[in-house]
Amino acid sequence: MREYLLGNVAIARGILEAGCGLASGYPGTPSSEIVESLAPWAGEQGMHVEWSVNEKVAMEVAIGGSWAGTRSVVTMKHVGLNVAADPFMTLAYLGVGGGLVIISADDPYCHSSQNEQDSRRYAQFADIPCLDPADPQEAKDMAIYAFGLSEKLNLPVMLRPTTRVSHARSDVETGTIQKPSQGAGFDKNPRRRVALPVHVRPLHRELLSKQEALAGELESAPWNSLTLRGDHGIIASGISGLYAGEAIARMDLNLSFLRVGTFPPPFELVKKMVEHCNVLMVVEELEPVLEEQVERIALRYNPGLKILGKSSGALPRDGEFDLLQVDNAVATMAGEQTRSAPILPREILPPRPPSLCPGCSHRATYYAMRKAFGRDAVYPSDIGCYTMAVGMGTVDTCLCMGASITVASGIRFGGEERPICCSLGDSTFLHSGLTGLLNAAYNKARITVAVLDNSTTAMTGHQPHPGTGVMATGEATSRVSLEEISRALGAGLVETVSPYDLDAAVQTFRRAREHPGLSVVIAEQACVIGARRSGERRRPFRVRDSCTGCKKCVEFGCPAIEFVDEKASINALCTGCGVCAQICPIGSVEVVE
Amino acid sequence: MKTSQSDIVIVGVGGQGVILISDVLGRAAVKAGLPVRGAETHGMAQRGGSVINHTRIGCGFSPMVAEGGADVLLALEPAEALRFGQYLAPGGVAIVNTERVLPVTVTTGVSEYPDLESMLAPLRETAKVRTLAASELARQAGTAQAMNVVMLGALSRYIPIPEDLLLEALKDVVPPRYMEANMKAFQLGKAEVQ
Numbered sequence: 054m055r056e057y058l059l060g061n062v063a064i065a066r067g068i069l070e071a072g073c074g075l076a077s078g079y080p081g082t083p084s085s086e087i088v089e090s091l092a093p094w095a096g097e098q099g100m101h102v103e104w105s106v107n108e109k110v111a112m113e114v115a116i117g118g119s120w121a122g123t124r125s126v127v128t129m130k131h132v133g134l135n136v137a138a139d140p141f142m143t144l145a146y147l148g149v150g151g152g153l154v155i156i157s158a159d160d161p162y163c164h165s166s167q168n169e170q171d172s173r174r175y176a177q178f179a180d181i182p183c184l185d186p187a188d189p190q191e192a193k194d195m196a197i198y199a200f201g202l203s204e205k206l207n208l209p210v211m212l213r214p215t216t217r218v219s220h221a222r223s224d225v226e227t228g229t230i231q232k233p234s235q236g237a238g239f240d241k242n243p244r245r246r247v248a249l250p251v252h253v254r255p256l257h258r259e260l261l262s263k264q265e266a267l268a269g270e271l272e273s274a275p276w277n278s279l280t281l282r283g284d285h286g287i288i289a290s291g292i293s294g295l296y297a298g299e300a301i302a303r304m305d306l307n308l309s310f311l312r313v314g315t316f317p318p319p320f321e322l323v324k325k326m327v328e329h330c331n332v333l334m335v336v337e338e339l340e341p342v343l344e345e346q347v348e349r350i351a352l353r354y355n356p357g358l359k360i361l362g363k364s365s366g367a368l369p370r371d372g373e374f375d376l377l378q379v380d381n382a383v384a385t386m387a388g389e390q391t392r393s394a395p396i397l398p399r400e401i402l403p404p405r406p407p408s409l410c411p412g413c414s415h416r417a418t419y420y421a422m423r424k425a426f427g428r429d430a431v432y433p434s435d436i437g438c439y440t441m442a443v444g445m446g447t448v449d450t451c452l453c454m455g456a457s458i459t460v461a462s463g464i465r466f467g468g469e470e471r472p473i474c475c476s477l478g479d480s481t482f483l484h485s486g487l488t489g490l491l492n493a494a495y496n497k498a499r500i501t502v503a504v505l506d507n508s509t510t511a512m513t514g515h516q517p518h519p520g521t522g523v524m525a526t527g528e529a530t531s532r533v534s535l536e537e538i539s540r541a542l543g544a545g546l547v548e549t550v551s552p553y554d555l556d557a558a559v560q561t562f563r564r565a566r567e568h569p570g571l572s573v574v575i576a577e578q579a580c581v582i583g584a585r586r587s588g589e590r591r592r593p594f595r596v597r598d599s600c601t602g603c604k605k606c607v608e609f610g611c612p613a614i615e616f617v618d619e620k621a622s623i624n625a626l627c628t629g630c631g632v633c634a635q636i637c638p639i640g641s642v643e644v645v646e
Numbered sequence: 647m648k649t650s651q652s653d654i655v656i657v658g659v660g661g662q663g664v665i666l667i668s669d670v671l672g673r674a675a676v677k678a679g680l681p682v683r684g685a686e687t688h689g690m691a692q693r694g695g696s697v698i699n700h701t702r703i704g705c706g707f708s709p710m711v712a713e714g715g716a717d718v719l720l721a722l723e724p725a726e727a728l729r730f731g732q733y734l735a736p737g738g739v740a741i742v743n744t745e746r747v748l749p750v751t752v753t754t755g756v757s758e759y760p761d762l763e764s765m766l767a768p769l770r771e772t773a774k775v776r777t778l779a780a781s782e783l784a785r786q787a788g789t790a791q792a793m794n795v796v797m798l799g800a801l802s803r804y805i806p807i808p809e810d811l812l813l814e815a816l817k818d819v820v821p822p823r824y825m826e827a828n829m830k831a832f833q834l835g836k837a838e839v840q
Contacts, residue, residue, distance in 0.1 A: 055676055056676065057669070057672035057673045057675070057676045057682065057684075082688055083688060164687070164688075165688070187708075188683070188708070188709075217685055217708070217709065217710065220685065220686050220687075220688050221683065221684060221685045221686075221708075221709040222668070222669070222672050222682075222683070222684035222685075222686070222709070223672075223681075223682060223683045223684070223709065224672075224675070224676045224680075224681055224682050292708055292710075295707045295708035296707075296708055296710075298707060299649045299707040299708065302647055302649050302707075303647065303648075303649050305647060375710060375712070375713070376708060376710050376711070376712040376715070377712040377713045377714065377715070380712060392712075392714060393714070394713030394714045394732040394733075395713075395714060395731065395732050395734065395736075395772055396732070397728060397731045397732055397768045397769070398728075398768055399728060399729055399731075399732075401728075401760045401764060401765070402725050402728055402729055402760065402765070403725065403749050403751045403752045403756075403757035403758065403759055404749065404751050404757065405659065405694075405695055405696045405725070405726075405729075405749035405751070406695055406749075406750075406751070407660065407693040407694055407695030408693060408694045408695070408750050409693070409694075410693065410694065438693065441693065514688070604755070607753065607754055607755065608754065610750055610754055612694055612748075612749075612750050612753060614753060615748060615753040616753060616754070616755055
């Protein structure tokens with residue numbers, strides 16, 4: 054049957070068709086919809102599907118599942134693999150039980166990320182195979198293939214979609230969903246499961262000796278295809294293969310073409326291209342992983358080969374490619390006319406950056422925080438929707454998940470004397486803020502930690518976490534108290550306040566600032582999107598004629614507040630949070646009765 | 647050779663329902679037996695920011711439309727029409743909802759919002775521009791939420807998919823209780839660009 058599927062939904066479909074029995078992950082754009090799409094099948098299929106607390110946890114849960122003999126998958130975004138890198142690297146030595154697939158979704162151009170690292174490098178580093186799909190169909194088919202390959206090689210296999218695969222849609226041919234494999238249980242085998250030096254030394258040798266078998270498997274994999282034609286050629290991987298293929302078709306060029314979907318790349322096929330061509334262009338986004346292999350093979354088999362790519366400057370090593378860019382690179386190599394996009398006076402347009410939603414409680418929290426701590430205080434922050442509040446002056450740093458508390462501690466220990474108030478969301482706090490808070494308490498960091506608790510993982514699409522009392526499948530579970538856990542980790546002052554009560558929030562932040570040790574403020578207010586979805590409606594507000602146009606409410610920056618004819622005005626986006634009514638110095642904002 | 651039957655770029659502001667239009671197009675294309683590709687904006691970029699969606703009907707390559715390659719630019723907001731106008735192919739069609747959504751940079755007085763004509767005139771130099779008050783038409787149809795379906799109705803005149811398949815696909819994605827208003831919205835949009 055053909056269906057129009059999102060790349061990530063297609064991957065989930067492949068996981069179901071492979072009879073996978075366990076799926077874990079931590080949300081992260083562009084990977085989140087894979088676990089979300091699997092969750093509804095958990096009950097029906099008898100599959101274990103979970104949102105884990107972080108990527109390291111997710112990776113280890115999937116490893117455990119595999120070692121119990123069950124086909125298992127773990128999903129994350131590229132930077133999540135950094136968090137999970139510890140188990141990931143040693144796993145390759147120890148091997149798998151049931152097929153184990155690691156999905157790390159890359160984000161060239163950082164559409165929704167803090168960097169654009171290339172997961173293929175990680176696979177290379179760990180000596181495991183990596184599959185690089187070009188579109189949703191290939192991603193789905195590769196997911197199925199990956200489980201079998203993993204079992205055949207006794208290695209984890211990486212599937213590495215990029216944003217333009219995960220968040221692409223296309224017509225996809227679906228197959229039959231298999232009942233999940235039920236593993237035989239954990240097989241005690243210390244030499245393969247206990248990473249003692251005496252065990253891992255031979256396992257490292259074994260891993261290296263597997264590389265030949267691995268290369269042989271990938272050589273004949275259906276994801277690599279070679280067409281030998283003219284003496285100019287293109288080797289491309291992932292979505293770049295589609296761009297290059299389209300350029301060849303559009304200009305009807307007589308080029309040789311190798312599309313690569315596996316890493317390490319297929320040695321024999323690359324060798325054939327290298328020997329056949331005089332000029333070869335390598336087209337791949339981000340790191341020159343494929344290009345380096347081509348260079349190495351060319352050195353031995355055709356040293357005179359002219360290689361166009363990142364080293365030559367034909368294509369960049371950063372950012373995301375687009376069709377016109379690749380089309381022009383191919384046209385240049387082939388001696389055809391290049392094309393250019395129309396140039397329009399876009400500079401007349403007002404910027405429209407992403408921003409916090411109308412009524413978002415983070416805006417109110419930061420307003421209260423700044424009022425209590427002052428503009429001069431230092432505000433380390435973290436990864437989440439609230440990073441978009443950088444314009445409010447309360448986001449001074451953003452490095453990686455959970456780094457707010459630890460960086461704040463270091464700034465204090467590094468000699469900073471001004472007040473320090475760091476902020477992070479509830480999901481981020483539970484992901485990797487807890488260890489930082491424990492460390493701050495243990496080492497006596499005199500800082501304030503604000504947990505912006507909107508009771509969801511908002512940025513990635515509202516996934517539940519251990520602070521919500523709900524599991525990925527929707528099932529109710531235990532709910533961790535952010536207050537209690539903060540106290541247990543050693544915070545001296547812990548208070549919870551609703552940021553919609555602006556005065557109370559400012560008072561709470563003032564007490565935290567005055568506290569001589571480590572303080573935690575939990576700013577608790579449900580995400581406006583989540584609240585609306587659960588049916589909550591508040592009366593909107595309006596501005597009375599008495600408005601003097603002082604702009605205090607306008608400067609708050611809520612998209613529901615406009616400045617029209619020298620007066621403030623509230624538009625239809627108002628969610629009724631009422632914070633602007635508390636900001637107005639003369640009481641000109643009132644609720645619509 | 648021509649590598650796609652119809653390349654469409656749909657732009658707007660996060661929350662306006664750009665993805666729904668593409669979803670309906672894709673499902674309808676599958677019903678019509680045509681290969682179809684789409685690419686959409688998720689995550690951080692969505693939150694009140696500019697969003698762009700690529701949809702290629704009768705195409706077996708990547709989901710991305712080339713700059714200078716779109717047969718139709720469907721703009722749910724007029725400033726976004728110009729912001730992504732470089733996607734329009736020479737001789738292409740821009741279908742533009744004239745109701746503006748002010749970005750925070752304008753509401754807070756940092757930037758100014760240009761008048762409609764100064765945004766559309768540059769597009770008219772190389773393409774045909776069709777404007778409609780889609781938000782108002784949606785209110786007439788019974789719900790302002792259906793603005794995106796008004797735009798879909800207008801788009802239906804410019805794509806190689808039969809109307810009955812588009813409406814069938816619309817039924818697949820819209821809850822039954824909103825279907826009547828959405829059908830009305832579709833027809834109002836279609837009539838507007840006659």
